[in-house]
Amino acid sequence: MEKFKFIDLFAGIGGFHVAMEKLGGECVFASEINKFSIATYQENYGMDAGFDICQVAEEEIPAHDVLCGGFPCQAFSKAGKQAGFVDTRGTLFFEIERILKFHRPKYIVLENVRNLVSHDGGNTWRVISAKLKELGYLITESPIIMSPHQLGIPQLRERVYILGILKEHTLLDTLIIDIPTPVKHKTNAKKMLDGKGGDEYRISDYEEMVLDAWDDFMQGIDKKVIGFPVWSEEFRATYDYSKLPLWKQGFIAKNRELYQRNKPFLDGWFKKHDNLEKFVPTHTKFEWQAGDSIKSLWEGIIQFRPSGIRVKRPTEFPALVAMVHIPIIGWEKRRLTPREAANLQSFPKNFKINSNPQQAYKQFGNSVNVEVVKFLADQLFQLGKNT
Template identity: 60%
Template sequence: MNEKNFKFIDLFSGIGGFHQALSSLGGQCVFSSEIDKECINVYNKNYNISSDYDITKVDETKIPFHDVLCAGFPCQTFSKAGKQAGVNDTRGTLFFEIERILRYHHTKYIILENVRNLVSHDHGNTWKVIKNILHDIGYRLTVEPLILSPHQFGIPQIRDRVYILGVFNPEYRSSPINIAINEMQKKDMNSIDTVLDHHRVDQKYYISDYERYVLGAWDDFYKGIKEKIIGFPIWSEFFRYSTPPENFPAWKKVFVQKNIDLYLNNMDFIDRWLIENDNLEDFAPTHRKFEWQAGTKIKSLWDGVIQFRPSGIRVKKPDVFPALVAIVQIPVIGKYKRRLTVRECARLQSFPDSFIPSDNLLAAYKQFGNSVNVDVVKYLANYLLNTY
């Protein structure tokens, strides 16, 4: 196929990560569907196309001809019909909407994206059902779904996602397609500085005085203890326990004992540290937990990338960003004492600076967190269209 002259549809389109990737290869979007109003507004603003369609209510015969179907669909459990092994029903799931469109249109190429655990979801049954249905329609697939992260393509973000690629070819449906990932991967990862703005940004992105206080205390803690490689989460509430609580599960007892041992090995310092910080009484419960995952490459928390997570405050090396998974976990750049801006999140997902994000800060963070990475899709689509 001439990759400069093809048509595609964009299902569960969000803010258009697939659209951005395929249009950059010369594709024309002929149909898009989304039900989130904030996403619909952003999509329309950037592409001048309405995605305001609930795919469950769209007649597949009304969808225009297209060469490529793209979809980042939710991972849902399929019901088993009766007790017959291998007999499944996709009705009531959003994959069914993809299935019925493909059965009618026999779209030449499919590019589907999902969360990593799709492969193991429902004890492997979810992937088995998807594979069997796509084979039944007439698609050649990779032997297993591709598990890819932007960092494999030089983008400084670790974010594993599953990609299912298919080519309509009923005669050879049992013959797998091969995607030469090694040819696309880059040996060197771009520095995180490539996505950062190095001028002062809007005040709303800077951490609060309380957050500075909490992070400053944990920075003092790390610098003050003897151990510099900590292979377990630090739970300050257990420092002064003599033994782990009996009712704890075995795995938790191990962690508690390690915290007790850490305290005993640094007792004088930790006692002073607790007194100086009022026994952490002003800390939110999750901020009394600390995870150092930066090895010995950095000496200070402020040199790392920091996340406020439900499991505690996590510090990582400043060479790659964690996945943009939740609004409250947007990474903090230690040396700048601020969170990633919306524009920086857009760059992490390979959107161009010309892209217009939502004016709603929380919505924009969520949208980029849910989006596919534009460059990863672009690499895959380009290979698929030029090889098959």
């Protein structure tokens, strides 16, 4: 596509901005309300994004060819209350709707969480789809679901992308975007590492002790592939669980059966790690999601999560999220650095990262993946040439 102008709504730290500039775009307006993200945006693009879009009249926004927006997902995310909406009034999607109605940009490129597709039995997607069609946009019949690992980037991060072309700018009757076939575990997480994880990223002595205990567990039990969460407090428990929810009954039964099969070893394990009772309660729970690809916990990628300690293959990182569960690189016994988080989100090497590590992790967790946006938008712009 030739030179074009775009706006960056709910801009964060500018994942859309980077992707659009790579395709020849010029940002003419950006909107963000988080003060830390506003500062990072200013530092990288020399542009003030500090505008609350709810307070900006549509006529005050410059004319543009492309509207980009990763509109906030709390209404649809599994991590939120999943309230969604019956119509768009009172939601931030309404801000996109009113701007589209006034400016009628040729293209729209939107992003949201995976759960948008299934939320409210699919009604949320139907409302969004219907509104965009009413405004004259040709969109894909189904929302596009794509993850960076489909482009060879080692992060499993499925997100929904909504792409559209104003009908008066195309002769197409349908909008079809090609995406690579999802193939998990074919990437290499190590290629994202920069080798600069100093002592400040090293796990604590307590965390190493906890992980050593669970590594001993994995070395000693009879089955190395576990298809359920391990709850160590259930191993030797004897209470009646028949009135609990069926899903919980199933997990408890599997844990107690695992203990009975491995009783001599696990009794010794409890004795060896007699400090288990001092573990943070969530650290007495364990999820092995690495299949038979590795032999030791220390060969995998680890997260301390509210549901327990989770171990994954060393092929790709779990999705970076705004809630900070920073992945641990098992073989280096350290956490991912902010620069490595930037790598996973495809930000360029010269991107200026927020000096506060916690803010940096949050910002990259909230961001779109630059290469995924670029890949999809490039196809959209090519299809727009069919006029």
